[in-house]
Amino acid sequence: MLTEGVSLIDSRSDRVVMEPNATYWNPARKPTVRIVYDNVIGKDAGIKSVASGDGRVDVVFDLTPAEAKAFPQSDKGKIQTKKAKTILTGVFNENKPDSVWRDPAVRRAFNLAIDRQFVLDQGAHGYGTVIPAFIQPGRYGADPGMSPLPHDPEAARAGLEKAGLGGREIVIVASPSWQGVVEAIGQCLSKIGLSARFVSDRGDLPEDFDLKLEWYFDWTPQYPVACVHREFFGRDATLRQGPEDPEFDALYEKLLHTPEERTEEVVREVERYIQDRSKALFLYSPFTLFAVSDRVAFTPYDTCMSELAETRIKG
Amino acid sequence: MDAQATGDPGGGQPWGPHNTVTVVDPSPVNWLSITWNTMEEANRVDHDGIGQPSLAESWTWLDRETLELKMRGAVYQDGEPFNAAMFKLGFDKVQEWTNPHPPGAFLNFARDVTCEAVDERTIRMRFPGGDSAALMKLRGMHLPSTRFWNEWGFIDPKTGSAEGHW
Numbered sequence: 001m002l003t004e005g006v007s008l009i010d011s012r013s014d015r016v017v018m019e020p021n022a023t024y025w026n027p028a029r030k031p032t033v034r035i036v037y038d039n040v041i042g043k044d045a046g047i048k049s050v051a052s053g054d055g056r057v058d059v060v061f062d063l064t065p066a067e068a069k070a071f072p073q074s075d076k077g078k079i080q081t082k083k084a085k086t087i088l089t090g091v092f093n094e095n096k097p098d099s100v101w102r103d104p105a106v107r108r109a110f111n112l113a114i115d116r117q118f119v120l121d122q123g124a125h126g127y128g129t130v131i132p133a134f135i136q137p138g139r140y141g142a143d144p145g146m147s148p149l150p151h152d153p154e155a156a157r158a159g160l161e162k163a164g165l166g167g168r169e170i171v172i173v174a175s176p177s178w179q180g181v182v183e184a185i186g187q188c189l190s191k192i193g194l195s196a197r198f199v200s201d202r203g204d205l206p207e208d209f210d211l212k213l214e215w216y217f218d219w220t221p222q223y224p225v226a227c228v229h230r231e232f233f234g235r236d237a238t239l240r241q242g243p244e245d246p247e248f249d250a251l252y253e254k255l256l257h258t259p260e261e262r263t264e265e266v267v268r269e270v271e272r273y274i275q276d277r278s279k280a281l282f283l284y285s286p287f288t289l290f291a292v293s294d295r296v297a298f299t300p301y302d303t304c305m306s307e308l309a310e311t312r313i314k315g
Numbered sequence: 316m317d318a319q320a321t322g323d324p325g326g327g328q329p330w331g332p333h334n335t336v337t338v339v340d341p342s343p344v345n346w347l348s349i350t351w352n353t354m355e356e357a358n359r360v361d362h363d364g365i366g367q368p369s370l371a372e373s374w375t376w377l378d379r380e381t382l383e384l385k386m387r388g389a390v391y392q393d394g395e396p397f398n399a400a401m402f403k404l405g406f407d408k409v410q411e412w413t414n415p416h417p418p419g420a421f422l423n424f425a426r427d428v429t430c431e432a433v434d435e436r437t438i439r440m441r442f443p444g445g446d447s448a449a450l451m452k453l454r455g456m457h458l459p460s461t462r463f464w465n466e467w468g469f470i471d472p473k474t475g476s477a478e479g480h481w
Contacts, residue, residue, distance in 0.1 A: 221366025302364030
């Protein structure tokens with residue numbers, strides 16, 4: 001239960017403190033420790049604290065791949081990874097009516113230019129899993145018959161040249177956390193005569209960008225299309241960079257009115273639809289990365305939420 | 316929010332470094348993590364990403380429009396019992412607002428959805444036309460105590476509204 005501080009969408013107290021509820025009904029999730037969210041110390045100092053074992057910080061959430069890679073050898077703390085329900089994907093800029101990216105064949109050609117495993121290894125130190133579309137293999141709604149789009153530079157070159165993109169510099173807007181990924185995409189493009197330019201995402205998009213990289217996560221109980229796919233392609237999507245897609249909206253409506261025991265097949269249909277139409281640049285599912293003190297047994301969540309009921313102090 | 320405000324009965328163990336875990340969470344959705352650490356819903360999602368019962372111990376679709384949930388016996392930290400009436404109160408509260416959920420309207424129950432506390436433990440919800448997203452929506456329908464509703468109720472003190480503030 002919350003005993004000090006608040007965390008709102010637009011503000012946080014310096015400290016937020018939660019203490020165990022002594023009467024909680026579920027012994028498996030009954031916390032044994034007080035949790036203090038330190039909202040002052042900052043991420044860099046928090047990571048250093050975990051590595052040094054100075055006792056100020058036990059867990060730091062949401063490390064970037066570069067921060068995880070740079071974590072020093074330490075007998076006081078370590079990097080913990082979680083194959084969470086996440087995606088890193090590129091949203092094509094289809095805002096202008098004459099955008100080449102409105103053509104599924106051009107979007108597919110761009111996808112074929114990318115060696116996803118190379119991008120993951122080179123751009124994110126391997127912290128992730130290449131996935132076919134938006135759902136990880138083995139998860140609810142993943143289609144066992146789907147594979148990631150192939151890396152086919154010659155087909156990519158032909159398709160992009162046909163669209164008038166030969167030799168073009170592709171402008172990619174992304175968080176600084178994903179600059180390495182953009183650079184790795186640029187290396188893939190250089191093999192077919194194109195290049196990539198990284199533009200740091202500061203909230204105001206430049207008018208003429210080609211792609212925007214978006215990280216996103218699924219917190220739902222087996223309902224990924226509402227949380228993730230809809231957010232990119234739906235009528236009320238906040239991440240869509242182009243016109244509405246009535247075919248997607250019809251699939252979503254179909255899902256909403258399908259009895260629960262048959263929804264998984266519709267989720268697979270959505271996955272096939274977005275891959276067939278190359279609705280995005282499909283990349284990979286990033287691991288969530290944590291710096292964790294050795295004195296703590298930390299249980300991360302696939303939802304990316306910092307739920308801490310099971311987190312314990314060792315011994 | 317002070318300890319009394321949450322219904323903390325007080326008198327617990329002394330806190331110190333030996334039983335305190337300090338975390339740094341820069342996530343922009345930290346507010347949601349705090350909510351899910353301190354509130355409870357009919358269902359939840361476990362650390363492997365799988366839906367699980369929580370304050371509802373089970374549920375069944377009686378037909379394609381009718382969801383019946385069985386609530387477990389539980390007690391809020393201020394001693395108030397949780398029961399089907401508290402679920403119904405949570406539903407009525409969220410339905411007072413047009414768009415209460417920060418992530419968006421996709422979490423809203425349709426205006427014609429109804430909720431009935433059949434007995435102390437049983438809730439029956441009707442979704443005209445069906446809604447396969449019902450359990451996802453229930454994950455976002457928090458079920459706090461009467462005291463929470465009376466003293467806060469997700470109202471933003473700056474605006475006096477709970478729109479986008481659940």
